[in-house]
Amino acid sequence: MKLDGFQQWLKDTMGLDASTIGPTLVERAVQRRMSACGRAGLADYWQWLRDSTLEQQELIEAVVVPETWFFRDAQAFATLARHFDPLWAATHAGERLRLLSLPCSSGEEPYTIVMSLFEAGFPIERLDIDAVDISEQALGKARRGLYGSNSFRGGDLGFRDRHFQAVAGGWQLPASIRARVNFIQGNVLDLGFLPGEARYDAIFCRNLLIYFDEPTQVRTVEILARLLKPDGLLYVGPSEASLLLSRGMSSAQFPMAFAFRKAAPAPNPLAGTALQTNRRVASEPPRRAATPLASVPASPSRVSSASQRKPAPPTPASTSARPASAATTQSSLLDTAQSLADGGRFVEAAAACDAYLQAQGPSARALYLSGLIHGAMGRDAQAEGHLRKALYLDPCHEEALMHLALLLETRGDAAAGRVLRLRAQRCRTAASR
Ligand SMILES: C[S@@+](CC[C@H](N)C(=O)[O-])C[C@H]1O[C@@H](n2cnc3c(N)ncnc32)[C@H](O)[C@@H]1O
Structure with a gap:
């Protein structure tokens, strides 16, 4: 009996694809359970596992990832x-x-x-x-x-x-x-x-x-x-x-x-030339008025606790004298990016963000959204880059600080995560004065 047999058993029983957590983690779990049961080798443990529903549950317990916390993705x-x-x-x-x-x-x-x-x-x-x-x-x-x-x-x-x-x-x-x-x-x-x-x-x-x-x-x-x-x-x-x-x-x-x-899929907001328009994506059904709850704020001053925060220094984009209609179109482009991201269409959402940044210049909101989108696609390096740029423009952007902290902690860099959380804390304290 080889390790593959255990991996296959876990997949058949609980759906776990060993490659998602790393085969070494599965190997370590099997070795640990094998010694706990006093079995001499993999073949012996395999036999033991097949005959014991109690041990099957133990092996499952050894491989599950119970990671969770209150208000995760709030x-x-x-x-x-x-x-x-x-x-x-x-x-x-x-x-x-x-x-x-x-x-x-x-x-x-x-x-x-x-x-x-x-x-x-x-x-x-x-x-x-x-x-x-x-x-x-x-x-x-x-x-x-x-x-x-x-x-x-x-x-x-x-x-x-x-x-x-x-x-x-x-x-x-x-x-x-x-x-x-x-x-x-x-x-x-x-x-x-x-x-x-x-x-x-x-x-x-x-x-x-x-x-x-x-x-x-x-x-x-x-x-x-x-x-x-x-x-x-x-x-x-x-x-x-x-x-x-x-x-x-x-x-x-x-x-x-x-x-x-x-339900039937919503119409593609990027169909045709939609990227260049200010068309809004359909919101909630008419039963209730849709209240925007975006964690990505419509403007830097709407960042959660940052609502009392002092405004960030003006960025080149915010000081540029653009005609109002062009600014509206660009801002709707970012709304479109947000809607696409909400719908899980990350590639299109990232493209809309890029288009916005090219047209409008650096913006903490767009860079933060882009960071989230790349993070959701599992592109951690790009996510980190965008979040850092957002923080360069708006050093107290709380969501960017918290997301970057989480990203670094997930990667195992707890110290860097702690530094960012402390910085967020300092920003909050300063804003409340
Ligand atoms: C990462 S936690 C997710 C918890 C929570 N939903 C969250 O997002 O924070 C994954 C959980 O899935 C459970 N799990 C794994 N395979 C399962 C299965 N086949 N049926 C039910 N639960 C399963 C694990 O025991 C573990 O507690």
């Missing part, structure tokens, strides 16, 4: 809370809001959903969240609701003070929030996975598809589509968005939220 939660707001509750009397978090890992994602809806005024006694993960260990932590500092990342941690209690060993979520989430151990690829149809108003399936090969991704999207109500929302991770578009889903057009619907 726009997803903001748009969910705007969509299912108190008005939705009032106009759907007698209905419960049914959500699925799959995979939920150690619970940060479904609990963030509860906190977001609660803070937006949704009556959470009418909220049911099923939260599923293959890892028993992650679910155990989720049910306890006790979290350490690794679960709290990013600048704004006000929610921790509002909802958690500081206790020995971390921060404890109260029972009132924990009670809204029903944790279930499950494997999305199991034949009998959540039987029945179209039961959820929204599904969060973020940062799972990235570990699967293409046939498994396709299969998973079909399962999710079956579980989603006809007008439901499906949220995925930033680097998973393009896959959804190729599987008959269309972007919900929620900026930087990576949300999709089962």
Whole structure:
């Protein structure tokens, strides 16, 4: 028995494509489990594994990537809370809001959903969240609701003070929030996975598809589509968005939220000469007014906490005396880039950003957006370059600071990440004076 056999078993059982986490990680996990079981070699351990469902779960636990944190990719939660707001509750009397978090890992994602809806005024006694993960260990932590500092990342941690209690060993979520989430151990690829149809108003399936090969991704999207109500929302991770578009889903057009619907694809905003026009991409359905929630601000002064920040020094682009109509057209080009990015059409979005930068000159907003797009495409070096340029123009661009910090930390450079987070903190303090 060779390592390939174990890799194939993991793919068949849980969908894991070993190349996504690195074969050495799988090898180390197998070696570790082999010694823990006191098996002499791979063939011996293979036999042991085949005969023991307990050991099968142990091996799965050894390879899963439970990485998650509260308010990860926060726009997803903001748009969910705007969509299912108190008005939705009032106009759907007698209905419960049914959500699925799959995979939920150690619970940060479904609990963030509860906190977001609660803070937006949704009556959470009418909220049911099923939260599923293959890892028993992650679910155990989720049910306890006790979290350490690794679960709290990013600048704004006000929610921790509002909802958690500081206790020995971390921060404890109260029972009132924990009670809204029903944790279930499950494997999305199991034949009998959540039987029945179209039961959820929204599904969060973020940062799972990235570990699967293409046939498994396709299969998973079909399962999710079956579980989603006809007008439901499906949220995925930033680097998973393009896959959804190729599987008959269309972007919900929620900026930087990576949300999709089962519907006909939206018209291509780049069709014909659209890149040169100021045509807006269709927004939310008419039921509610679309409120822009872009994490990429319309102007530097709209950067989240930077709303109180002193304006950045004028850039060559902002001081250039262009005719108003040309400026409007260019700004719509950037809106188009944003919409394309929201829809997971990263190549076109990057092209629109480049066109904007060529026409308009350097701009922190465009460079930041470009950094996000390249990051979503997995082009980390380009993403880093664009984020650094954005910071050169606007040294206190908070989102650029946080994204660059995350990028460097993910690469293993925790010290550089910390420096950037401290800088963001200093900028916030200076802005609030
Ligand atoms: C990176 S976490 C994502 C958590 C959360 N959705 C987020 O984006 O922060 C990936 C999770 O997928 C779970 N997982 C992996 N394969 C699975 C499968 N076949 N079925 C259900 N969960 C799975 C792992 O146990 C792990 O907790």
